[in-house]
Amino acid sequence: MVRRDDSPATGVDTGVEAEAIDPDYPVTPVPAHARKTFFSLAVVLLGFTVFTPTMLAGAALGTAFSFGDLLLVVLVGSLILAGYVCALGYIGARTGLTTVVMARYTLGTRGSKLASILLGGTQIGWYGVIIGTIGTLTAQAFSWDSYAAEAAVMIAASVLMCLTACYGYRGMYWVSLISTPLILILAFWVVARSLEEVGGWSGLASAEPAASMTSAIAITTVVGTFVSAGTQAPNWTRFARTGRHAILACIVGFLIGNALMILFGAIGAITFGEGDFVLVLYQLGLVGWGLLLLFGNLWKSNADTAYAFGVAGAELFEKPSKTPFVIGGSVIGTVLALVGMHHHLEGYLVMLGIFIPPLGGVIIGDWIARWRAGMPEGASLPMVNGVNLAVYAVASLLAWLSDHCGVGIPPLIGIVTAIVLALVASRVSGTARPRSAAS
Template sequence: MSAASPARDADPAAGSPVPGEVIDPDYPVTPVPTHARKGFFSLMVVLLGFTVFTPTMLAGASLGKAFGLRDLLVVIALGSLVLGAYVAVLGWIGARTGLTTVVMARYTLGTRGSKLASILLGGTQIGWYGVVIGTIGDLTAQAFGWEGFAARAGVMVVVSALMCATAVYGYRGMYWVSLISTPLILILAFWVMFRSLEEVGGWAGLAAVHPDATMTTAVAVTAVVGTFVSAGTQAPNWTRFGRTGRQAVLACVVGFLIGNGLMIFFGAIGAITFGEGDFVLVLFQLGLVGWGLFLLFGNLWKSNADAAYSFGVAGAELFERPSKTRFVIIGSVIGTALALLGVNEHLPQYLGLLGTFIPPLGGIIIGDYLARWRRTQMPEGEALPKVNWVLLGVYAGSCALAWLAGEFGIGIPPVIGIVAALVLSVACARLSPRRGA
């Protein structure tokens, strides 16, 4: 029985419905059925809306100050290729199985071991949700010259409610928000890019700019990969709606290789020409406050709705409930509270550290799927072990390697973690229990 078909005797640990509880049309803990699958265009719109994310420009800003145009393009291409390949494979598995990342973790780490994945992925997304809410409040206050806390807090609460409602509405809500806002945001971003080029005398002038900072290629590629490798690990949350694995792969390539790469490039150009990587602040500098706020709200609304959706499905898996709604609301309240308390200003470095421990999770899911589940597609209702200690050990060891690589400046830490997890999970496949006792 394939993962996309209904189970006849579903395991309660797999999130069977509780009597009287409404079934979520987004299927957060069960495979997406055939009738609910989407086409390539729909997947592409949602994933582009996920990755066209203005804070990514800040990573591009650091690269723009350290590389000339030719080397900059090479670094962005290499990093985006690595990121796109990793996410595309995960996206392919998501479409083949119809499952979210955290539910796939049940087959890899066991029904209890997967709770680690839900806490890690859901918790980091709540944190980033709070960071974005706080950023919106601060930039809006900066645009209007507000000094008091009340107006800033009001903006945070209102925009959080909009993002929460979009996530509760599910895949359809994120599709329509992305379909409307992403093209407009990209048009505005390209306009700012051409306006920036005018400042330096076109492409020839940009190529003639000499960098005033230094950065190794390995560090630069790590920065590109790191922009979305943690969030990209949750790409199956959306690609599971794809009708075919091929469509999911192409959508991931468009979103993570092209979309994310463009945002990094935009940030680099902004830093070179205006000394500011974030196009929102560039528009403020140009006196276009209204357009800056449009770019801010339109962009972060859809991206943060994706974050809310992710911690919603993680909560559904963690507490084994068939609906994500209550967890989207609870997580949004927690994230907004963090922003109101000002904790968001101190979270990014901590959340970045946690990013070291997320990519290896994707690596073991890929490796374990290829070694043990490719033929059966993670069948629903499978009697799974509570904890797969073998792969839990592989995960811990891969995280340690990624962390040590970062501490000693060796290679690209996220990639090291992914590759180590993938190779070791394949090597240890025969030691992993397929079924529970």
């Protein structure tokens, strides 16, 4: 039987659907009848990356570089991020599996728990950042001095986002479809006001940096904005009908959407001294529009985040439903928000940019070497793949040393090292499979 190169390759018969407790298939391949259109997938991924806290990273970059250098940094960082995510997204479409389930084939049935803890844990941290941001900015909008009122907003927002994530892919699609266009319209309007404030593009280009940052740290920050979420892109691209659709949707979300948000934050910082467009709208006296931007944007993004740690929890504890883990992770993330997790964003992004990319790199390299014909259910897998775990450790160490010594670009070093070492390890150990091998 001839199969198109970019069609799903799960190694299982998806013609007959087994009884599923969770319609989002958190621990099994997404069957052919449940796959989504390219438009649907692009809406979800763009809604995920059009994310206002990303503008805070852009604000840090905007005050540290001239506008020309800033564009170069954002372009390089976004290309690294998008290339990495496209590779993982393509594999997700081909296998129909989430990232953490694919890790079983790369790290072993027990070794994959590292991926579930690492990816699920970092997403819970992001969830806390977003919930805390909502509480803080709402309190600023209404000039609240009471922390109890701020905390109440955090808890209420968390409940709403948790419920959306429990509803699954369909819930995230509709929230993104409605809110993302409104948010982008507001963002471009604020950019236009910013240009009026600074004297047009020429005024923006002539602005002098007020701070300093190395290019390596800046690029790591750009990658770190969504590298944890990007590593889990297969959670959504597994619903793609073809690998090509997955790649294009990842480009829309992680190259275009994420780069725009970083640039929006940088422009806001240069012109208004404030990277978050919600606060810019507050300064312009448009509190209502600011709150609309805040809640519409963070609702859809955090629902995606909750979904990600939900499927990671389902794999970690080998349960067929994500819902209990969505709820549990939301509770933990809310507690982190209440204790001020969101005040440590920049350092958190650098950490993600160092330790998350090597994990995706190992999965990409191992898939190229061994699993291109499919990742079949019921395959004989070791409990722990010590070789690939060692590959991840070495790649992470080199990425950390790159950051510590200020040499190179840590995320790129982590990704490339992990891919190359995983390929070499498979060749040396004799476990590599030819492309034409049957599952």
